[in-house]
Amino acid sequence: MAQIYTSATSPEVAQSVAAFVLKHQDEALAKSGTFKIAVSGGSMGKVLKAGLVDNAAAAGKVQWDKWEVFFSDERLVPLDHADSNYGLLQESVLKYITGAKPKVHTIDASLLTGKDGQLEGADEAKDEAIARAYADILPQDLKVDLVLLGCGPDGHTCSLFPGHALLKETEKTIALIRDSPKPPPRRISFTFPVLAKAGAIAFIAEGEGKAPVIDQIFNDKLSQLPCKLVNDLGVPVAWFVNDAALTGISVPASKY
Ligand SMILES: O=C(O)[C@H](O)[C@@H](O)[C@H](O)[C@H](O)COP(=O)(O)O
Numbered sequence: 001m002a003q004i005y006t007s008a009t010s011p012e013v014a015q016s017v018a019a020f021v022l023k024h025q026d027e028a029l030a031k032s033g034t035f036k037i038a039v040s041g042g043s044m045g046k047v048l049k050a051g052l053v054d055n056a057a058a059a060g061k062v063q064w065d066k067w068e069v070f071f072s073d074e075r076l077v078p079l080d081h082a083d084s085n086y087g088l089l090q091e092s093v094l095k096y097i098t099g100a101k102p103k104v105h106t107i108d109a110s111l112l113t114g115k116d117g118q119l120e121g122a123d124e125a126k127d128e129a130i131a132r133a134y135a136d137i138l139p140q141d142l143k144v145d146l147v148l149l150g151c152g153p154d155g156h157t158c159s160l161f162p163g164h165a166l167l168k169e170t171e172k173t174i175a176l177i178r179d180s181p182k183p184p185p186r187r188i189s190f191t192f193p194v195l196a197k198a199g200a201i202a203f204i205a206e207g208e209g210k211a212p213v214i215d216q217i218f219n220d221k222l223s224q225l226p227c228k229l230v231n232d233l234g235v236p237v238a239w240f241v242n243d244a245a246l247t248g249i250s251v252p253a254s255k256y
Pocket residue numbers: 040041042043044150151152153156157158159182183204205206
């Protein structure tokens with residue numbers, strides 16, 4: 001079962017996330033000399049900036065040059081586009097790193113067609129090639145040390161949406177999705193087979209608007225929401241939330 005860690009405020013959530021990331025960084029570096037971490041979009045960049053860049057105590061312990069960063073999902077847009085998860089990370093975190101930077105695995109933007117991740121004028125074969133190329137840069141054993149995820153109000157995570165055929169993907173590690181219910185429609189995403197190999201997974205979810213979906217994920221045993229399916233993968237899963245995200249619901253939560 002997944003563990004929920006709650007804090008009163010957003011800065012405290014960011015500090016807890018930072019402490020958790022550093023613990024996994026140190027464990028991974030002791031084992032292999034590299035820390036493989038996957039991130040996604042939404043407000044994650046802000047949390048990582050507050051926890052790992054602006055927070056001096058943690059900032060001194062981050063060994064950015066030993067990080068390999070993957071995206072657990074990415075939109076098929078240019079890397080400097082407002083919808084790009086890489087672009088978000090660049091603007092919120094990477095540009096503030098003063099020393100040696102991490103190795104960041106972006107999509108191959110030279111294969112992009114169409115505009116703004118929209119379907120019109122987009123070449124499906126090239127989209128498939130982007131997904132295949134990204135699958136090829138995943139670690140050979142598929143093991144990412146830590147995967148950081150967001151939770152949509154509909155229970156989606158990565159670009160795995162409730163009821164979507166991709167939830168049943170058992171072969172591909174990186175899937176192409178061209179009908180994302182949330183814009184932009186063209187994206188690539190980690191699939192469950194790769195999430196299942198992760199060393200650990202952590203969700204970050206803040207705000208009262210997340211309470212109903214967290215309630216469903218933790219209190220409805222039959223729920224098939226993607227976030228609930230991640231909780232049930234058998235990988236250690238931690239949820240970092242603020243108290244507001246637990247408004248009016250009853251779930252077991254503790255301080256990190
Ligand atoms: O797929 C997308 O279009 C979103 O970017 C999404 O995955 C986001 O990460 C979650 O909705 C969580 O959002 P917050 O990080 O703002 O809670």
